[in-house]
Amino acid sequence: MTKAPRDRDFEGRARSARPRDGLGRPLPYGAPGVARQPEGVLRTPAQTLAEAQRLLDAGMPFHAHEVLEDAWKSGPDEERELWRGLAQLAVGLTHAARGNTTGGARLLLRGAERISGFPDPYAIDVVGLTTWARALAARLAGPVDAATESPRLTAGRGDLPPAP
Structure with a gap:
């Protein structure tokens, strides 16, 4: 039996054409899904944080992770661990949800550890985010609501849910 060829992007990298739900889980072909984030988008740090926050607030941490991953992969070397840690926080919330x-707990703790050495660059609330991540990791006992549990990335409110 011959396997069907894998979905590939214009550069030949494997990509799944299956639709995804809001938490990035694959759905059956033909099912309605949530649009994926385009990969490789270059954004300023402020644009990255704003888009990631919008997605977190919408209960879409998987998609926020993809935005933060772009910053991790394209940013300056001295900031890569910061953006990588933020991406891990988002994917940790994804797994928890x-x-x-x-x-989820492992990724939340790994992300918190990774960002903990940074002095709040771009007004990122490093202390609040590490506090939020460690507290969420400690109390995980089942699925959580991603929108309710999403952190604030900036402005000293990393440990609080988004404002209504």
């Missing part, structure tokens, strides 16, 4: 409490 999917009910993967062990993986």
Whole structure:
């Protein structure tokens, strides 16, 4: 039996054409899904933080992770660990929302550790985010609501849910 060719992007990298839900889980082909974030978008740090926050507030941490991953992969070397850690926080929340409490907690703690050495660049609330991540990791016992649990990335409110 011959396998169908893998979905590939214009550069030949493997991509899944399957639709995804708001937490990035694959859905059956033909099902309505949530639009994915375009990859490789160059944004300023302010644009990255604003777009990631918008997605977190909408309960879409998987998509926020993709935005933060772009900054991690394209940013200056001295900031890569910061953006990587922020991406890990978002994907940790993704796993927690999917009910993967062990993986979610590990990623939340790994992301918190990774960003903890940074002095609040771009008004990122490093202390608030590390506090939020450690507290969420400690209390995970089942799936969480991603929108309710989403952190504030900036302005000294990393440990509070978004304003209504």
